Amino acid sequence: MLQVNHVTKKYGKLTANRDVSFQIGDGEIAVLLGPNGAGKSTIIKCIAGLLRFEGEILLDGFVNKTLDAKKRLGYVPEMPAIYDMLTVGEHLEFMLRAYKMEDDGTADRLLERFELLDKKNKLGKELSKGMQQKLSLCCALVHRPSVIIFDEPMVGLDPHAIKQLKEVFLELRQSGASVLISTHMIDSVEAYWDKAYIMKDGAFVAERSASDTTEASLEDLFFALTEGGADA
Amino acid sequence: MSALLYLVTHKLKNRVREIFHRPSELVLLLIGAALVVFVVFTGNLDVDPGAVRPRAELSAIIFALYALVFVLTAKNGFVNGASMFSMADVNLLFTGPNKEKTLLSYGLFSQMGRSLMLGLFILYQYSWVHRAYGVTLTDLVILLVGYGMTAFLGQMLAMLLYSFTSGSDSRVRLAKGVFYGVIGAFVLYFAFLVLRAPEGELLPKVLAAAASPVLHFFPVAGFVRLGTVGAMELHASHIAIGLGCFAGCLILYYILISVLDMDFYEDVLKATEVSFSAITARKEGKAQEQAPRNVKVGKTGLGKGFGASVIAQKHRVENRRGKVLLLDLTSVVMAVVTVAFAFFTKQPVGALVMSMYLMIMTIGTGRWAKELLLPYVYLIPEPPFRKLLYMLREQLPALLMQSAVTFIPLYFLLHCDPLTVAAFILARTSAGWLFIGVDLLLHRWFGAGSNKALLLMFYFLFCSLSCVPGAAFAVVLFQILFIPLSVSVLAMAALNLLLALLLLFLSRNVLSASESNNQ
Incomplete structure (x- = not known):
């Protein structure tokens, strides 16, 4: 369960997030949509505990900066976060050791799934940007977090990896994890979201549940709101 | 107006406009200018002509500086080349209907400005070069121009x-053979002159060798030194020779680049891409790894570490692969500069101050600083202070080794007693921790919105201020209470360490939020 309560984030005079509140239950997938500069990455970094903010963020009931919350979190940053001098396999070993976990084969299974197993001994700096993104995904998932946040996870991925990632989203939902995906690619998440939040100028301008079948499509709603054509 | 002229003038115009539109840029510029004025004003004391050190020393220092800059810049040609172009130049100009030679000239013109800007640090040396060698502000500007010329040709x-x-591997071998062969020949000749000189003090022998006319033929640094010193002493023929050789060399390089390989786009492209990715990485707050071109992976697996301690283990593996030994090239260069300073001035305390001053510029380049730019160190579920200590662990042996290499030569050159040398090693190491503490505290205090250049200025200022208590304590002990130098410096080291511990404690939560980067 992820709970974001009245979060405001300011950079000097600029308010990047204004009184943002939402929650994602266990086994739910939420998508975060919005134009460039809407504040999506900022709220994601606040959840990840990377930024200071006003308000409260709870992961499975624990304040996000606590060690208990950090243990439960998986984070895929917008730009692949890779160490040039570590091999692919060592990245996952590093994550497991840092989270004080034993490898039960999850690392190899993830690498195989994202077609990185044959690159296990390749250095981070030798990977293409797409492969770095795949590795970044594996690093976020290897310690089996219960709250996972993805910031533009599909950018740079090949079709096979996108297919795998979509399957991962569904498996995470089935396993009871809370999943938050920030993306520009509305059509790529249309099939499996449970909740959708549309951001503009640092605040939510619309909130939609998948069960709301009578209203316009998510894409239509997005364009109506972000191009200023209609109210939510 | 041609497109290139339009580009150059508008880039310049917008740069100036940006300074006035962004208060932080303007403040930075004003502080920079004020610092130059301050250094010139406070250092501009009347100098007794009888008390200044011989100009031959200054000439030797200028030669060493120019030679170092030229060799270090030029040798990049064996790795990534050197790009005079931006990524926008490559994508917009190279693909457009422009002549290669015109673009080359444009690139060279842009580079000339950057080379001069790089040498601005020379102006801040006014105070001590004026006192030691009677150098005027005009002389210093001449020295700066010489620096720019050398860096440009490099x-x-x-x-x-x-x-x-x-x-072409064979061409690499050939070019490396010629490049290092020429440098080696001059080094051998220099050593020969020193060894052949009559018995006596080492310094006069070194100065005599550095003044040898043969060294004027050292590529670029030799004739630029001749012209620079000539201009300082109003020696018309030396100025003419220096400028003539510079012009000749410039024309020769230009012809070789444009005639030997008319299609230089491909070569420039790679260097530009490397430089662009480095700039982009810095803008995005990503860690920049100074990795060798061919990394030997060796044994795989971390093997050790659990929780926060895996960070230190990871650094060990990364350093092994990146061939980052306890002494990197920068540390060696700093040690050489410090030893040379001690050798010329015969002031061991001055050498200690110089080494600490140089260290301010490089302390933030350690792996710990790169670690702050990736999210993992913040996400790892361990107490922030514990993570911080493991993140900094690699610094202790590195700082000790760098300090040892810097000061052990003083035992042989200046006959310092071993206890003083040991005290200097500990003092420099403690100052290193002090500067790390300052850097971390600034990370802790300032957020992502802070201007990087202003942050750098604060860093220099706070680093300098953090040294004051220890230095004042040592001065009181040594000058007023007549405690031996070694004990006074040891006391300074102890005070520095205490202060460093306090700074680390104050910044213990730096890993609880990564406000200082964009991840």
């Missing part, structure tokens, strides 16, 4: 070497 040679050698 950049051109790097581009030439890269164009000549790219894609």
Whole structure:
């Protein structure tokens, strides 16, 4: 369960997030949509505990900066976060050791799934940007977090990896994890979201549940709101 | 107006406009200018002509500086070349209907400005060079221009070497053989002159060797030194020779680049991409790894570490692969500069101050600083202070080794007693921790919105201020209470360490939020 309560984030005079509140239950997938500069990455970094903010963020009931919350979190940053001098396999070993976990084969299974197993001994700096993104995904998932946040996870991925990632989203939902995906690619998440939040100028301008079948499509709603054509 | 002229003038115009539109840029510029004025004003004391050190020393220092800059810049040609172009130049100008030679000239013109800007640090040396050698402000500007000329030709040679050698191992071998052969020949000749000189003090022998006319033929640094010193002493023929050789060399490099390899686009492209990715990485707050071109992976697996301690283990593996030994090239250069300073001035305390001053510029380049730019160190579920200590662990042996290499030569050159040398080693190491503490505290205090240049200025200021208590304590002990130098410096080291511990404690939560970067 992820709970974001009245979060405001300011950079000097600029308010990047204004009184943002939402929650994602266990086994739910939420998508975060919005134009460039809407504040999506900022709220994601606040959840990840990377930024200071006003308000409260709870992961499975624990304040996000606590060690208990950090243990439960998986984070895929917008730009692949890779160490040039570590091999692919060592990245996952590093994550497991840092989270004080034993490898039960999850690392190899993830690498195989994202077609990185044959690159296990390749250095981070030798990977293409797409492969770095795949590795970044594996690093976020290897310690089996219960709250996972993805910031533009599909950018740079090949079709096979996108297919795998979509399957991962569904498996995470089935396993009871809370999943938050920030993306520009509305059509790529249309099939499996449970909740959708549309951001503009640092605040939510619309909130939609998948069960709301009578209203316009998510894409239509997005364009109506972000191009200023209609109210939510 | 031609497109290139339009580009140059508008880039310049917008740069100036940006300074006035962004208060932080303007403040930075004003502080920079004020610092120059301050250094010149406070250092501009009347100098007794009888008390200044021989000009031959200054000439030797200028030669050493120019030679170092030229060799270090030019040798980039064996790795990535040197790009005079931005990524926008490559994508918009190279693909457009522009002549290669015109673009080359445009690139060289842009580079000339950057080379001069790089040497601005020379102006801040006014105070001590004026007192030691009676150098005037005009002399210093001449020295700066000489520096710019040397860096510029070094950049051109790097581009030439890269164009000549790219894609051919045999050409790399040939070019490296000639490049290092020429340098080696001059080094051997220099050593021969020193060894052949009559018995006596080492310094006069070194100065006599550095003044040898043969060294004027050392590529670029030799004739630029001749011209620079000539201009300081109003020696018309030396100025003419220096400028003539510079012009000749410039024309020769230009012809070689444009004639030997008319299609230099491919060569420039790679260097530009490398430089662009480095700039982008810095803007995005990503860690920049100074990795060798061919990394030997060796044994795989971390093998050790659990929780926060895996960070230190990871650093060990990364350093092994990146060939980052306890002593990197920068540390060696700093040690050489410090030893040379001690050798010329015969002031061990001055050498300690110089080494600490140089260290301020490099302390933030350690792996710990790169770690702050990736999210993992913040996400790892361990107490922030514990993570911080493991993140900094690699610094202790590195700082000790760098300090040892810097000060052990003083035992042989200046006959300092071993206890003083040991005290200097500990003092420099403690100052290193002090500067790390300052850097971390600034990370802790300032957020992502802070201007990087202003942050750097605060860093220099706070680093300098953090040294004051220890230095004042040592001065009181040594000058007023007549405690031996070694004990006074040891006391300074102890105070520095205490202060460093306090700074680390104050910044213990730096890993609880990564406000200082964009991840």
